[in-house]
Amino acid sequence: MIGKATSKKALMSRVRSMWRYRELLPVNDDRNITTLGEGYTPVLKLNRIGLALGMKNVYVKDDGQIPTGSFKARGMACAISKCKELGVRKVAVATAGNAGAAMSAYAAQAGMDAFIYMPRDTPTPIRLECEIYGAHISLVNGTIADAGRLVSEGMARKEWFELSTMKEPYRVEGKKTMGFEIAEQFEWTLPDAIIYPTGGGTGIVGMSKAFDELNKLGWLSGQSARLISVQTAGCAPVAKAIQEHKDHCEFWENAHTLAAGLRVPKPYGDYLIIKAVNKSGGTSVIVSEDEMLNSMKTLARKEGIWICPEGAATLASIPHLLERSAIDRDERILLYNTGSGILYPETLR
Ligand SMILES: *Cc1c(COP(=O)(O)O)cnc(C)c1O
DSSP, X not given: OHHHHOOHHHHTTSOSSGGGGGGGSSOOOXXXXXXXXXXXXXEEEOHHHHHHHTOSOEEEEETTSSGGGBTHHHHHHHHHHHHHHHTOOEEEEEOSSHHHHHHHHHHHHHTOEEEEEEETTSOHHHXXXXXXXXXXXXXXXXXXXXXXXXXXXXXXXXXXXEOOTXXXXXXXXXXXXXXXXXXXXXXXXXXXXXXXXXXXXXXHHXXXXXXXXXXXXXXXXXXXXXXXXXXXXXXXXXXXHHHTTOSSOOOOTTOOOSXXXXXXXXXXXXXXXXXXXXXXXXXXXXXOHHHHHHHHHHHHHHHSOOBOHHHHHHHHHHXXXXXXXXXXXXXXXXXXXXXXXXXXGGGGO
């Protein structure tokens, strides 16, 4: 049905946002689409960094260049659009920061009330973003895990519709567009590996679902991409579980990292992330905080891209992956940058 409604060729004249894949997203009526022009972000080739690593085909998909400053815009644009369609008036989220900022922005456009529960130590610019969009903000002592309990209690009392990671389907649906764009931008032959900074897992699960759907449409040629999950040493429950061949994560005590989006002690959808990585033939890597911050500087100085620490972790993983022969120097390697460095001024200290 979808194959009839659109085609690879028809896409070329479409809007340059994630809504070019309209038929593959769950919103029925166009009038409910809430959009700030998110998506269709560039794939940039890293020439100078590639040269230093002895690699010719290293790319970054740069979601630092997206409304609200992080790739969370994709999931929230889709989820708020669907909420509008369903008649929801109040939305809430437990967030390490960026999901809250994105939800606040789209809720503002849709005229909904937004309730944000975030750790007290969330980077200030991200908290200020939620404020300027007019959200109701509650600062929580602890991590996203503690914030999560408060939001779920409100959902049970029917105070709002909960948009916390993996508690509803629509954010992952929006994240599929990451996979659709990669496929289109690589001319329907996926890169050999996609290295992805993993927190709650919506990105990996969304891309995996996207590639499945494109395969069903018969739009992809060549091999599937190996999905490689990166976390930092201060909070690596998913990477550890994958390395130990487990199908669920253990709760990570005292989670800490400047990469706020990766500070998720036990993802709600852990088994889905692990399944997606394993199915793709991928693997996981743990990088140190220093490796991550050095990579952030390298990307800025050598390529002119100021990426978020989460995204920088993907570059930091390359030497580890080469050493383990988990990637090859001739392969096409795509780093996924999930957000803008400008939201994390404290990482420069
Ligand atoms: C939320 C977030 C992540 C992790 O996202 P998932 O796809 O849910 O694992 C990575 N980077 C940034 C900047 C984030 O905000």
